[in-house]
Amino acid sequence: MEIQSKVCPKCENSYPATTEYFYRDSYTISGLSAHCKACRKLYYEDWCERNVEKVRQYHKNYQQSEKYKIYRKGYENSEKRLNRIRPT
Numbered sequence: 001m002e003i004q005s006k007v008c009p010k011c012e013n014s015y016p017a018t019t020e021y022f023y024r025d026s027y028t029i030s031g032l033s034a035h036c037k038a039c040r041k042l043y044y045e046d047w048c049e050r051n052v053e054k055v056r057q058y059h060k061n062y063q064q065s066e067k068y069k070i071y072r073k074g075y076e077n078s079e080k081r082l083n084r085i086r087p088t
């Protein structure tokens, strides 16, 4: 099977259309993200930099959420269980 090449619209480089160069994206027809991994990574880092407050707030919100509390509780319980099996 021949591997098709795919041009990233951002850096305009041509890469083989594989998951090695592109992230998976179930919303596209090809199943691969439009931008190459390098550009996606840059975009994400750039976004994080420009949204430092948002990211910080997001983590803060998450740590105060019920979901996180349940997760923490489950984690602590499993640690307790482990300690019971292997007393230190």
Ligand SMILES: [Zn+2]
Pocket: 008, 009, 010, 011, 012, 013, 035, 036, 037, 038, 039, 040
């Ligand atoms: Zn690119």
